[in-house]
Amino acid sequence: MTTQFDMFSEEGGTSVQVPARREPIKRSPPGTLSEGEMVEHLIETGRYRILKRLEPRSIASIVRPQYPLRGVIIDTETTGLNHRKDEIIEIGAIAFTFDQQGNVGDVTGIYGGLQQPTIPIPADITRLTGITGEMVAGKMIDMQALRALIDPADVVIAHNAGFDRPFC
Numbered sequence: 001m002t003t004q005f006d007m008f009s010e011e012g013g014t015s016v017q018v019p020a021r022r023e024p025i026k027r028s029p030p031g032t033l034s035e036g037e038m039v040e041h042l043i044e045t046g047r048y049r050i051l052k053r054l055e056p057r058s059i060a061s062i063v064r065p066q067y068p069l070r071g072v073i074i075d076t077e078t079t080g081l082n083h084r085k086d087e088i089i090e091i092g093a094i095a096f097t098f099d100q101q102g103n104v105g106d107v108t109g110i111y112g113g114l115q116q117p118t119i120p121i122p123a124d125i126t127r128l129t130g131i132t133g134e135m136v137a138g139k140m141i142d143m144q145a146l147r148a149l150i151d152p153a154d155v156v157i158a159h160n161a162g163f164d165r166p167f168c
Contacts, residue, residue, distance in 0.1 A: 060097075060106035067097035067105025072153040076164045077129045079117050083166035087117040089136055090129070091168075095149040109149045114139040 033041065042048040074093045080086035092112045097105035116136040126132055150156065158164040 057107040059110060060108055063097055063108060064105050067099050067103070069098050069100070069154045070108070070152050071096050071098055071155045071157060072150050073157045073159075074150075074164060074168065075159045076167055077125075077131055078167055079119065079121055079125055081163075086167075087119075088115060088141065088167050089117055089121060089125075089131055090114050091141055091146065093146060093149050095153065111142070111145050111149055113141040113146070115141045 039050055043050060072093050072095045074091065076088050076092075077090040078086050078088050090113070093110070094107060095109040096107050099105065114131070114136045116133075116139050121131060121133050121136070158168075
């Protein structure tokens, strides 16, 4: 089974077939693998083909007027699946501009933050996310910085909105 992703750059679009994930992603603690080792590992599985390295867009200092709408993409990691008792331990957001036709303009802001939960991170969550208690110790999500990205948004996009929304 494969999942299709459409990848776009300023030069145009490309359609890529990626094997569907059968197991949860296992995030290694930062610094465990170099970028080259990660690429090598993915290629060695025989399930991935690396097309090209995507360079992150820089944050625009001036927003182009032809992209008047604002969007934010968010993703969360949590201590579990129940939004009534589990907590966010990591949140990431990328703010961008776009036009009425859906063409993306500029990246206008980025936020990534960790937060120490009130309970220890369960071992299965650490295995799934790679986030350890040591990584979040003493950390708090900067709600003011996060709201500065989200409040002006015309649309908020989430990797798994049905999961992320109740937590957020």
